Amino acid sequence: MTESQSGGLSQPAVTLSTAQKTVQVALGARSYDILIGTGLIDGAGKAIAALGDGMRVAVITDETVARLHLDPLMAGLADAGIAAVSLVLPAGEKTKSFEALMQVVDHVLAARLERGDAVVALGGGVIGDLSGFAAGIVRRGMRFIQVPTSLLAQVDSSVGGKTGINTSHGKNLVGVFHQPDLVIADTKVLDTLSDREFRAGYAEVAKYGLIDRPDFFAWLEANWRGIFSGGPERAEAIAVSCRAKAEVVAADEREAGRRALLNLGHTFGHALEAATQYDGQRLVHGEGVAIGMVLAHEFSSHMNLASRDDAARVQRHLAEVGLPTRLGDIAGALPPTDVLLDHIAQDKKVRRGALTFILTHGIGQAFIADDVPGAEVHRFLEERRSP
Numbered sequence: 001m002t003e004s005q006s007g008g009l010s011q012p013a014v015t016l017s018t019a020q021k022t023v024q025v026a027l028g029a030r031s032y033d034i035l036i037g038t039g040l041i042d043g044a045g046k047a048i049a050a051l052g053d054g055m056r057v058a059v060i061t062d063e064t065v066a067r068l069h070l071d072p073l074m075a076g077l078a079d080a081g082i083a084a085v086s087l088v089l090p091a092g093e094k095t096k097s098f099e100a101l102m103q104v105v106d107h108v109l110a111a112r113l114e115r116g117d118a119v120v121a122l123g124g125g126v127i128g129d130l131s132g133f134a135a136g137i138v139r140r141g142m143r144f145i146q147v148p149t150s151l152l153a154q155v156d157s158s159v160g161g162k163t164g165i166n167t168s169h170g171k172n173l174v175g176v177f178h179q180p181d182l183v184i185a186d187t188k189v190l191d192t193l194s195d196r197e198f199r200a201g202y203a204e205v206a207k208y209g210l211i212d213r214p215d216f217f218a219w220l221e222a223n224w225r226g227i228f229s230g231g232p233e234r235a236e237a238i239a240v241s242c243r244a245k246a247e248v249v250a251a252d253e254r255e256a257g258r259r260a261l262l263n264l265g266h267t268f269g270h271a272l273e274a275a276t277q278y279d280g281q282r283l284v285h286g287e288g289v290a291i292g293m294v295l296a297h298e299f300s301s302h303m304n305l306a307s308r309d310d311a312a313r314v315q316r317h318l319a320e321v322g323l324p325t326r327l328g329d330i331a332g333a334l335p336p337t338d339v340l341l342d343h344i345a346q347d348k349k350v351r352r353g354a355l356t357f358i359l360t361h362g363i364g365q366a367f368i369a370d371d372v373p374g375a376e377v378h379r380f381l382e383e384r385r386s387p
C-alpha cells in the first residue's frame, strides 16, 4: 500500500458572527462567490441579475422544495426582470438518473435558453448534481447557479463543480466537472429540513474536521447542539465547511490529487448506497458517509495506521448526533461482502484495478492510500458484519 497527499493545513479559529458571509472559490477567470446568510432567497433575483444583462433562467427543483421555497425565488426573479421557467421533479436520490437528465435537458431546450442563460438548481445535492450536469452539456455548457436548500448541499455539493447521475453500475458514474457562477446559501431554508436530512448533512460537516482540521472536529464535538438548534454556530459551521472545500477545489479542481481527500468515507459509503439501491428509506448519502467514515477510521486502525481510540471517538460523536455508524444500523439485509467489494471496485479512484481509499493516521490526519489490498478490505468487512 502506498501513501500520497495528506491534508496538513493550518487551523483557522472558529469565530461566531451572524453577519452574511462570502466565501470565494478561486479558480482564475472562473472564480465565484458562495453567499451565506439568512433570507438570501428573497434577494436571489437581484444577485443573479448582477451576473449579466438580459439573462433568462430555468429553475430546477424537487416536489418538496418547490412546495416550500419555489414561490419566493420565482417572485424575486420576476422583480429583478429575469424571465424564468421552472421544472419540478420527484424528490430523492432516484432522480439522479438518465430519465430525469433527459427531462431537464428537454425543458431547457424547449424554453430556448441560450449558452449565456442559466440553469438554477434550487434544492439539495440531488437537484444540484443533476441540474449542474444538464448545464454542463446543453449547448456544450451553459451558466449555472446553485441555490442549495439542504445542509449537505450548502456545505458540500453546491461547491466545486462535481455534477452527475447514478447508473445501475454505481454512484455518480456519469457526469462532468462544471463550476457554478454563483452559490446562494440561504440558511433560513434549513428550518424546514427534516431532522434526518439535517443530520445527514452534518456528516459532511464533520468530514472536514476529520480530513485535516482536528480543532474544527473538537469544536463540533463541543458545539453541535448550537448547529442543530439554529444558533450562530450553524452559519459558522457552514462557512468553515465552504472555506475548507473552496481551498481544496482551488488547489485541485479536477481531483488529480489532493481533492480525493474530500472522498473520506465515500468509498464504503457509495458502495452501501448502491447496495441499498439508492433507497432513501434505508440510507441517504450523508448516512452512508457517516458509516463510511467510521469504517475508514476502523480500517485504518485494523491496518495499524491509526489508534482504536480515534476511531471510537469518531463513532461516538456521529452516533451522539443521531447518525447511523454501523453496518447493522442499515435496515434490512445487505448483500454478501463480495458484492460490496464489486461496488467498491467501480469507484472512480480505482487505478489499473487497484483500490484507493482515504485512510487516516488519526483525527484530522487523512491521507490517500493507493493499492489497498482488496483481500484485507474483504476480511475487515466480514469482521464488521459479524455480530
Ligand SMILES: NC(=O)c1ccc[n+]([C@@H]2O[C@H](COP(=O)([O-])OP(=O)(O)OC[C@H]3O[C@@H](n4cnc5c(N)ncnc54)[C@H](O)[C@@H]3O)[C@@H](O)[C@H]2O)c1
Pocket (backbone or CB within 6 Å): 062, 063, 064, 065, 068, 091, 092, 093, 096, 123, 124, 125, 126, 127, 129, 149, 150, 151, 152, 153, 156, 157, 158, 159, 160, 161, 162, 163, 172, 189, 190, 191, 192, 193, 194, 197, 200, 201, 284, 285, 286
Ligand atoms: N457534487 C458534489 O460535490 C456532492 C457532494 C456531496 C453530495 N453530493 C450528492 O448530493 C446528494 C445528496 O444531497 P442531499 O443530502 O441534499 O439530498 P437531496 O437532494 O435528496 O435532499 C434531501 C431531501 O431533503 C429535501 N429538502 C431539501 N431541502 C429542503 C428544505 N429546505 N426543506 C425541506 N426539505 C428539503 C429534499 O426534497 C430531499 O427529500 C447525493 O446524490 C450525493 O451524491 C454531491
Ligand SMILES: O=C(O)C(=O)C[C@@H](O)[C@H](O)[C@H](O)COP(=O)(O)O
Pocket (backbone or CB within 6 Å): 156, 160, 162, 171, 172, 204, 255, 259, 260, 262, 263, 266, 348
Ligand atoms: O467534491 C468532492 O470532490 C467530493 O468528493 C465531495 C463528496 O462529498 C461528494 O459526495 C462527491 O460527489 C463524491 O464524488 P465522487 O467523485 O466520489 O463521485
Ligand SMILES: [Zn+2]
Pocket (backbone or CB within 6 Å): 156, 204, 266, 285, 289
Ligand atoms: Zn459526499
